[in-house]
Amino acid sequence: MDGGALIASLVALALANRVLLETATKPMALSPLGNSAAPDPTASPHAAATAQTPSLFVSTNATPTLRDLAVHGVLSALVVCLTAIASWIVQQALAPLALLHSTAFLALPLAAAAAALTAFVTTRWRAPLRDAAWPLIAANAVAIAVLVPAAATPDLATALLRSFLAGAGFTLDLLALAALDARLQPREAPAAFHGLPLSLLNAGLLTLAAQGLAGFVG
Amino acid sequence: MLAALSLTLLLAALFAFALHRLVPATTEPVAPLADRIDALLPQTQCGQCHYAGCRPYAEAIAAGDADINQCPPGGEVGIRALATLLGREFKPLNPEHGVETPRTVAVIDEAVCIGCTKCIQVCPVDAILGAPQVMHSVLTEECTGCGLCLVPCPVDCIAMVAPAR
Structure with a gap:
């Protein structure tokens, strides 16, 4: 897969993540995807103290904030890297037996296991991560493992580096989309364009820009 | 292999640092x-x-x-x-x-108890077991020794004694 297609896929994946994270909180409204977490001035000081620690993701927050998206992206990248290591090892072990034709099927259980392991460890370290969208993170790991087949590379370091860069790119796309939405939801735009349509347009713009960059580099 | 190992360590440190910065450690809330x-x-x-x-x-x-x-x-x-x-x-x-007294528990003289339930009604911790016309008894583990059951007892069958242990 060439760089441009990979970037476009990552942007599409990031957009799907944003829409899913958004709609998981408000199932009835595909409202603007901007970050609108304004603190409630009437809340008591005690509630403000608890709200200061950002409640992560779906269970509590109405709209995922930039920080939530960053955590989501970093966790996804972490699971992608773990999946890459695991699938590379399994591939090396199974290669002499010629059992595997497609590494995509290998990524499915390995990504699930890696996500479960990451959830197990990190929630003991930082309890708020319990609210992270772990199934979505596992799905991201599968998608990125298919886009960047780590098991196919003979060298573990290369596989790991590629997976990490893909995960980092996914995180950047997630943040860039959120930042674009925060800036490019003009009030003068037609009402039908508000929210998801403008987000799709923004994602298209981002992909176009990244494609140009890919052509520039490669 | 060395490159892979060092890259793994580098990435692990990177992820740990990123998550450490992004997710603040929660502190135990102080009770009111x-x-x-x-x-x-x-x-x-x-x-x-x-x-x-x-x-x-x-x-x-x-x-x-x-x-x-x-x-x-x-x-x-x-x-x-x-x-x-x-x-x-x-x-x-x-x-x-009042004055500070050693801790005591209530004991009902079961031979005298008439089963009026008046002590059950005043007991703040539900430490007295019984029913109307049935002999009452004190759950020693639950009794706090407040002495509130002494006053309503019509036959004075409750005494405060030192706890067994």
Whole structure:
């Protein structure tokens, strides 16, 4: 897969993540995807103290904030890297037996296991991560493992580096989309364009820009 | 292999640092003042402080409506603990609320008990077992020794004794 297609896929994946994270909180409204977490001035000081620690993701927050998206992206990248290591090892072990034709099927259980392991460890370290969208993170790991087949590379370091860069790119796309939405939801735009349509347009713009960059580099 | 290993370590450090910065460590929330005061009170629910029980007294202390020297079962030790918690001067127990006595438990003389249930109704911790026209008995583990059951007993069959242990 060439760089441009990979970037476009990552942007599409990031957009799907944003829409899913958004709609998981408000199932009835595909409202603007901007970050609108304004603190409630009437809340008591005690509630403000608890709200200061950002409640992560779906269970509590109405709209995922930039920080939530960053955590989501970093966790996804972490699971992608773990999946890459695991699938590379399994591939090396199974290669002499010629059992595997497609590494995509290998990524499915390995990504699930890696996500479960990451959830197990990190929630003991930082309890708020319990609210992270772990199934979505596992799905991201599968998608990125298919886009960047780590098991196919003979060298573990290369596989790991590629997976990490893909995960980092996914995180950047997630943040860039959120930042674009925060800036490019003009009030003068037609009402039908508000929210998801403008987000799709923004994602298209981002992909176009990244494609140009890919052509520039490669 | 060395490159892969060093890259793994580098990425691990990177992820740990990123998550450490992004997800702040949660601190245990400090319990409200009334809860911490309540935790120091003896939970006899005897009402000698002129409040309905230990929790209302704790809330009154927290609100500044009551003094810290109104709890005879807590005694000097309890007043000192409250003074330390609230950063106040120790003051001796207010005699208006009673005197400090050793801890006791209620015992019902079952031969005399007529099963009137009056002591069951006043017991603040439900430590008395019984039914109308049936002999009553005290659950020693639950009894706080508040003595509230002594007054309503029509046949004076309840005595306060030193606990077995």
